[in-house]
Amino acid sequence: MADHTPPPRTPDDSRRPDVSRRSEKSRRAIYEAALSLVVELGYPKTTIEGIAARAGVGKQTIYRWWSSKADVLLEAFLDLGDQAARAAEEAGYAGEREPYAIADTGDLAADLKGVLRATVDELLDPKYDRPYRALAAEGVVDEELGRTFVAKLLEPSLQLYVDRLRAAQEAGQVRPEVDPRIALELFVSPLAQRWLQRTAPISHAYTDTLVDYALNGLAPR
Amino acid sequence: MADHTPPPRTPDDSRRPDVSRRSEKSRRAIYEAALSLVVELGYPKTTIEGIAARAGVGKQTIYRWWSSKADVLLEAFLDLGDQAARAAEEAGYAGEREPYAIADTGDLAADLKGVLRATVDELLDPKYDRPYRALAAEGVVDEELGRTFVAKLLEPSLQLYVDRLRAAQEAGQVRPEVDPRIALELFVSPLAQRWLQRTAPISHAYTDTLVDYALNGLAPR
Amino acid sequence: MADHTPPPRTPDDSRRPDVSRRSEKSRRAIYEAALSLVVELGYPKTTIEGIAARAGVGKQTIYRWWSSKADVLLEAFLDLGDQAARAAEEAGYAGEREPYAIADTGDLAADLKGVLRATVDELLDPKYDRPYRALAAEGVVDEELGRTFVAKLLEPSLQLYVDRLRAAQEAGQVRPEVDPRIALELFVSPLAQRWLQRTAPISHAYTDTLVDYALNGLAPR
């Protein structure tokens, strides 16, 4: 996963604050405050004033570096991922939380079921659920945030499925005319919708079934 | 589609306002104001004060009958559906806006593609898109509203797919062991996610492809 | 003391409600509710809705017969006086609560001290203090109510002092060129101001002193 620390601003950007002088301590405190408040109170009751107060930070420090509550939370959440990835790496762990590729054991169905099971576990963990859900909701209504959310969080993960499906196509396990970018939605989107909209419960059995249906189709063979 | 007018309260409901004295004119005006404001300004900039002002109504009249902005919008949207349904019926129109069943011509793929194309058209119409999206977003974060949203708006439509799929099963066009409630998600959820999260554009060609993939599966036959 | 029951409206007053059909029970209940609420909550927290609720009466019944909260309280207070007077009469009591004349024992100073002591006692009784004070305050700011308050409550009492002082003049105890209407203010107004504005405490000793100073003057004789 890419490091989401905001890149150093160009020096000609005269109105922007000087990134080199930025307080790392405050940044961390704001991330933690934002995430914990969203978990405790939910997104709508989390306020910028509240984040500033809990972080022991002036409001202006937030407004200086972020454009909105959603923006803070998005970065905080991205940072959470980076942290986890970094922690995994440091533990000498080869397969970190969000790997750069889906395992390819030759058995497409098993590989897909594996990742989806891991995703289910993550979605059921309140630590991820609350802020992730809050961001998703905001992105539904706020187009700009939504696009950022998709580009930075969703799309990279989906690309992994594209890669795996393409490999399967080359191995003759998926029909060559199938568009992988659409194909992945057959099992990813149902999970996403059940989780986001609570249309029905999610489980390992459920995602397993999705993979089976998607690979074999509904019509009799 | 069911009539969503709130049912008369039981007489023992002592603290609640008297439904029989409710002003129908104000109710209608509030629905219209809420929907038009959401379309014009978007959900977050739509305020209860604004709705009251545009509807020519006291704020208390809104607070008396609804618990939140989302609640107003949900009922307004449900009412919109009822109105459309009623209008269709009055026009002696057999196939109303949201039919009680998906057409069954014997050709499952064609029938599914037909409904999905209609859904795509609806989702691309700003008149529906804006409020629907706002409600969906709120439902993502507010569990109670979310469940109501799903129960009253989403689930009834999904049930139509269940029915059509079951008919197809009986006709031997869908494998008998397939669970229709899950099967329908193979083509419905991808569309939902693309629309809600803007992960990619939606079109008739896209939904047609979804139906083909779902029915035939991704694996070679 | 005059009976303060509002006089029957003239029949040509077409917009006014029909007095002959007025509910006496409601009127009494409103008076009692108004007075008790003012005593309990104070004037500003006493609301028309509150009076109606406690009296078991519709709001419109109050608006039909009175023009304002102050108006209700004024009549309620006048009625309180009437009731007391009537009660006194019925008890065969010659000297009722508010007599038609100040006693004339020949000793002007003693007579004045007597009435003033009685007045002090009344002003210290919360039952009278609270509503009386509320009315006075409202009258300070609302000129119309103020004039009614003075005409119906204050002036009749002051007239008794005028009468007593004139008698004293005829008896040669007060200089003939003195204007009794002004003279009475020398001892009545100080008491009124101390009570109304709380500039200093009131007591029998205080009013006794006032009478002495007023009769003998401040300058050495």
Add this chain to the structure above:
Amino acid sequence: MADHTPPPRTPDDSRRPDVSRRSEKSRRAIYEAALSLVVELGYPKTTIEGIAARAGVGKQTIYRWWSSKADVLLEAFLDLGDQAARAAEEAGYAGEREPYAIADTGDLAADLKGVLRATVDELLDPKYDRPYRALAAEGVVDEELGRTFVAKLLEPSLQLYVDRLRAAQEAGQVRPEVDPRIALELFVSPLAQRWLQRTAPISHAYTDTLVDYALNGLAPR
């Protein structure tokens, strides 16, 4: 007259706003708005929202520094006095609007008549009458405000009478056993009551008469 600018808060007063950061411009604008609105609309129709709007100030700025509408008006009125006093001083004027002492020409009656005539003029000036009356009325009913009103506005003026009367006592023009604090009420309170309660008109002739009666007494000499 003392300067009524609120004193700097003690540093241990942890929850209170920081006085040193207070906007002087807003304070002035609020005073002016409050006074002008009371003159134009009267006290009851003057609202905090109205004051904020006319002053071009957020409501919270009022609530931050004052506890009630009456509190705002009281300070505004005190400030009005301070301003007048300051203006007088700056004009090199020895005898400012509200002098620190009542003139002592040796003629007690004349001196008293002088101040009282000036007071009558002030009470008849709508610029002072309206807010002063509003505050007095509120003080009648709201004990806390009443005590502040008396302590800051009324008592300092009354003290001047006490001083003058004591001087007169030493000069043998007033009986030594007379209590000046009570004596002054013989001419001050009647004027106050006529003005406050509108029991009768006020004029220079009237206050002259009051002084004569009070000094010489009503009884024949």
Add this chain to the structure above:
DNA sequence: GATTAATCGAGACGGTACGTCTAGTCTTTAC
């Protein structure tokens, strides 16, 4: 190591909207 300039915590500011309360009017049903 001293200078200097930007960031920092803090919080007052002008505003907007909240959800509540009451005013005074209007409507319905019962007597």
Add this chain to the structure above:
DNA sequence: GTAAAGACTAGACGTACCGTCTCGATTAATC
């Protein structure tokens, strides 16, 4: 037709946050 009941429009209340602004007090880079 008056009454009780209570829903209605209207708008002020006092609170909570918004996003901007100023204020010293750090603090980090430059001299």
